[in-house]
Amino acid sequence: MRKASRPGLNLPLAEKNHDLKQYLTGVDDPEDEVVEYWLQSGVFRSYVSGKRERNGDGALLPDLETLLQFLQHDAIRCRLRSGGEPRHRGSLPLA
16 A cells, blocks of 8 residues: 555545555455454554645545445455354454
8 A cells, every 4th residue: 555645645546445455465464354453443544644644624534444444344244145253343452
């Protein structure tokens, strides 16, 4: 994923989604666990620096949070289709 302090913040949502998925494929932990942890902890907000961390209404990185939520919902849907149990929030150990 591009560093948030670079011009990548102005990319269209589809490109941000592609970058995020590409980044997550290179992470050692399972994608769904990383996404859930990032959303639980809010750590993804620290990946943005300075003035670019806020959009016009003051929300922190709304596109990234939205993309993470979509990935989380997709993972839950896939687990339910495969007969697996959805993970309960709070099931991940803190790193």
